Amino acid sequence: QAQLVESGGGVVQPGKSLRLSCAASGFTFKSYGMHWVRQAPGKGLEWVAAISYDGGNKYYADSVKGRFTISRDNSKNTLYLQMNSLRTEDTAVYYCAKGPQWLVVGWFDPWGQGVLVTVSS
Amino acid sequence: DIQMTQSPSSLSASVGDRVTITCQASQDIRKSLNWYQQKPGKAPKLLIYDASNLDTGVPSRISGSGYGTDFTLTISSLQPEDIATYYCQHYDNLPPFTFGGGTKVEIK
Numbered sequence: 001q002a003q004l005v006e007s008g009g010g011v012v013q014p015g016k017s018l019r020l021s022c023a024a025s026g027f028t029f030k031s032y033g034m035h036w037v038r039q040a041p042g043k044g045l046e047w048v049a050a051i052s053y054d055g056g057n058k059y060y061a062d063s064v065k066g067r068f069t070i071s072r073d074n075s076k077n078t079l080y081l082q083m084n085s086l087r088t089e090d091t092a093v094y095y096c097a098k099g100p101q102w103l104v105v106g107w108f109d110p111w112g113q114g115v116l117v118t119v120s121s
Numbered sequence: 122d123i124q125m126t127q128s129p130s131s132l133s134a135s136v137g138d139r140v141t142i143t144c145q146a147s148q149d150i151r152k153s154l155n156w157y158q159q160k161p162g163k164a165p166k167l168l169i170y171d172a173s174n175l176d177t178g179v180p181s182r183i184s185g186s187g188y189g190t191d192f193t194l195t196i197s198s199l200q201p202e203d204i205a206t207y208y209c210q211h212y213d214n215l216p217p218f219t220f221g222g223g224t225k226v227e228i229k
Contacts, residue, residue, distance in 0.1 A: 035218075037165075045157075045165065045208055045220040059216040095164055105212050107155040109167035109176065 002027040002110050004096050009115035012086055022079040022096030022112055030054075030074035033099035035108055036081050038092035048094070049081065053102035064090075086119045093117075123147050123211055127221030133229045140196040142224045144209035147190075153213035154192045156185055159223075160205045168207075169194065196226075204228055 008020040022034070036048040049070040050059045058070050069082040079096050093116050097108035124147040134140050144154065152172040157165040167176045169185035172192055182197045196203055209221040 044223045045159075045210075047210075047216065047218045047220065050216050050218070061217050100170075104216065105153075105214075107167055107170040107212065108157075108165075108210075109170075111164040111166070114164055 002098055004098065004110060004112035006094065006096055006112040006115040009094065009117045011118045011120060013121050014086060014088055014119055016086055017082070017084045018086065018117060020081040020083070020094055020096075020115060020117070022081075024077045024079065024098070027098070029072075029077040031102055033102060033104040033106075034070075034072060034079045035097045035099060035104065036070060036079075037095045037097055037108065037111075038090075039095070039114075040089075040092045043092075046092075050099075050104035051079070052104055057104065059104060083117070086117075088119050091117060091119045122217055123150060123213060123219055125209055125211055125219050125221040127209055127224055129224060130222060131225040131227070133227045134199050135229045136199055136201060138199045140199050140203075140226060142194040142207055142209075142226075144187075144192045144194070144221050145190055146192075146211055146213075149189050150211045150213035152188055153211055154185075154187065155210045155212065156194045157208045157210065158203075158205045159208065165208065199226070199228070201228060 035050045051070045067085045071080045093114040095114045097111045100106040126145045154172045156169040159165040173185045
């Protein structure tokens, strides 16, 4: 069955960068749109970014636009989130999630286990 | 951007009770509405897509309804394993695919 495993989280100072990875298995990764969603400690879910099956279409939440970049390597079955100019309010658990089709529209299933990013001086 | 308003933000009910959670969209989203369940320390799990379609393996005591701007998640007979936070989310047209604020369900 489809499985997603995130990595790359950790503690980083404000203004610095971090890259998250999401390794996919159990499905044809190159055929599906993918998403990043985050959850600040004790808070609700916030959609962050999405990318179409071929990387040709990318979308971002206003809160991360211009600082974060979503990308994918279909040859490695891996999704990425490059996070630059990090702020304390970016502290959250970051989840990757699979869409139901080649575009980004639809539901998220499954989700990865999540990776914690802490932005602190 | 479309805003999603969930209510209540929390509820406490007894085992066997019927539980209803509502989600209202700020504009017509047709049936483009999902529900997720998140247990403490775990990733969210898809329960319902397209407003009323149960994902595989979701117990039949859980159901979804609605169209346009008003949607409902119902648990017909609350069980201890249903203790979780529930989120609605729209996917109408293009992103951002906003989530509701969540409803925390507890056992009385």
